[in-house]
Amino acid sequence: AVVSTQSTGEHDNLTVKTCDVLDRSALLPHVTDSDVILSALGFPLAWYNPVSEFKVVAENLSECMRETGKRRVIFMHSWYTKPGSAQYNPSWFVRNIFLKLVIGQTLTGMWESEEYLKTQGHLDFTCILPPQLVNEPVSDMTFTTNDTDYHVPDCSRVISRADCARYMLDIIDNETSYGKIRCIAVNRPPG
Numbered sequence: 001a002v003v004s005t006q007s008t009g010e011h012d013n014l015t016v017k018t019c020d021v022l023d024r025s026a027l028l029p030h031v032t033d034s035d036v037i038l039s040a041l042g043f044p045l046a047w048y049n050p051v052s053e054f055k056v057v058a059e060n061l062s063e064c065m066r067e068t069g070k071r072r073v074i075f076m077h078s079w080y081t082k083p084g085s086a087q088y089n090p091s092w093f094v095r096n097i098f099l100k101l102v103i104g105q106t107l108t109g110m111w112e113s114e115e116y117l118k119t120q121g122h123l124d125f126t127c128i129l130p131p132q133l134v135n136e137p138v139s140d141m142t143f144t145t146n147d148t149d150y151h152v153p154d155c156s157r158v159i160s161r162a163d164c165a166r167y168m169l170d171i172i173d174n175e176t177s178y179g180k181i182r183c184i185a186v187n188r189p190p191g
């Protein structure tokens with residue numbers, strides 16, 4: 001794993017390296033040594049302009065992957081990245097305050113990254129868009145996906161980070177996920 005700040009988490013099957021992901025030259029050796037790139041980066045909130053770091057990372061990874069001949073990359077963003085898609089959230093507060101005012105510029109930055117990735121023909125990319133993330137253990141719940149809307153109707157509006165990681169790992173070799181902006185959810189009672 002390449003992280004922008006040192007992680008305290010450890011796992012026997014994981015090597016953690018610190019790198020400035022906004023610096024293409026610093027990222028290149030890590031891409032060179034990888035078969036697949038999984039990105040679950042987050043950046044500080046912005047109030048007035050889109051969070052540009054999402055697109056910068058996509059551009060850096062795209063150029064590094066073009067240079068090294070690597071193709072497979074999976075990004076984790078969020079439901080409602082497409083402008084106007086928040087209208088599907090049933091909660092007035094979430095729709096009009098949280099999604100627009102609090103994380104609106106983050107969602108816009110993610111959207112700009114997704115639009116950029118669509119132009120990169122040399123990548124086998126997938127952007128997974130989960131709902132609200134929670135810290136729960138990995139589950140065996142089945143996933144429901146949606147490749148056309150920017151949410152998954154009639155499913156839970158929360159998902160564990162561990163289940164997002166499970167989904168990302170599950171689709172590494174799934175060619176039907178290539179080039180997709182895919183919303184995911186787990187099948188549990190909506191909440």
